[in-house]
Amino acid sequence: xxxxxxxxxxxxxxxxxxxxxxxxxxxxxxxxxxxxxxxxxxxxxxxxxxxxxxxxxxxxxxxxxxxxxxxxxxxxxxxxxxxxxxxxxxxxxxxxxxxxxxxxxxxxxxxxxxxxxxxxxxxxxxxxxxxxxxxxxxxxxxxxxxxxxxxxxxxxxxxxxxxxxxxxxxxxxxxxxxxxxxxxxxxxxxxxxxxxxxxxxxxxxxxxxxxxxxxxxxxxxxxxxxxxxxxxxxxxxxxxxxxxxxxxxxxxx
Ligand SMILES: CC(=O)[C@@H](O)[C@H](O)COP(=O)(O)O
Ligand SMILES: NCC(=O)COP(=O)(O)O
Numbered sequence: 001x002x003x004x005x006x007x008x009x010x011x012x013x014x015x016x017x018x019x020x021x022x023x024x025x026x027x028x029x030x031x032x033x034x035x036x037x038x039x040x041x042x043x044x045x046x047x048x049x050x051x052x053x054x055x056x057x058x059x060x061x062x063x064x065x066x067x068x069x070x071x072x073x074x075x076x077x078x079x080x081x082x083x084x085x086x087x088x089x090x091x092x093x094x095x096x097x098x099x100x101x102x103x104x105x106x107x108x109x110x111x112x113x114x115x116x117x118x119x120x121x122x123x124x125x126x127x128x129x130x131x132x133x134x135x136x137x138x139x140x141x142x143x144x145x146x147x148x149x150x151x152x153x154x155x156x157x158x159x160x161x162x163x164x165x166x167x168x169x170x171x172x173x174x175x176x177x178x179x180x181x182x183x184x185x186x187x188x189x190x191x192x193x194x195x196x197x198x199x200x201x202x203x204x205x206x207x208x209x210x211x212x213x214x215x216x217x218x219x220x221x222x223x224x225x226x227x228x229x230x231x232x233x234x235x236x237x238x239x240x241x242x243x244x245x246x247x248x249x250x251x252x253x
Contacts, residue, residue: 017049020037065093113144158195196218203239203240
């Protein structure tokens with residue numbers, strides 16, 4: 001058990017603003033402004049702002065990252081692929097956190113975790129370059145011990161467990177995925193890693209993940225943007241944070 005983090009006492013919400021940009025880009029307008037969404041989300045309880053600068057720029061643009069960085073009151077978690085272009089860009093921006101994620105141009109959304117084992121040397125070089133700029137690096141991986149061993153060996157201090165399969169399944173398959181994530185979170189903390197989680201989480205599946213005491217932060221975006229259509233952006237953020245905290249503290253939201 002790592003004593004580097006207060007396991008089980010806090011859980012942070014990283015609000016991913018990607019799909020505010022998706023709505024903006026649908027018509028090429030200046031609204032809805034992802035920067036405004038990020039600043040309002042902070043006021044509504046977000047502990048950090050996550051944004052994924054994809055290689056195809058389908059939602060977040062370089063200009064969004066550049067404009068947001070100096071305005072954030074909390075911290076930026078910039079998600080990026082392991083490419084020299086993205087690593088160099090991140091080193092220019094110097095966000096508090098960079099989360100390295102896999103990307104396939106043909107994917108609708110992130111389909112799995114980064115294969116750190118297979119791409120060890122490339123990931124290691126990216127991690128070292130980012131860490132040289134004082135950036136804390138997270139690796140977006142499946143809840144797999146070999147991937148966590150490789151992450152720890154490289155020296156990245158944070159992992160984000162991919163919860164997509166948990167979100168996309170039901171019944172016994174989802175229960176098995178949840179157990180896999182629980183075991184992964186325990187293993188990650190035992191390796192001295194900060195353990196985050198994200199992808200596909202929403203207002204009725206987040207509870208089981210937030211209840212995992214070893215998880216320090218959840219990154220959630222698509223569901224918050226969707227819920228905001230009906231309850232408003234700030235309320236959608238507040239509601240998600242309240243559910244997470246109530247689950248972690250064992251009270252009703
Ligand atoms: C890595 C991750 O799970 C999120 O950043 C997700 O990729 C959101 O962006 P997309 O919806 O474009 O996949
Ligand atoms: N890394 C997960 C993330 O940032 C948000 O994913 P989603 O909630 O949009 O699926």
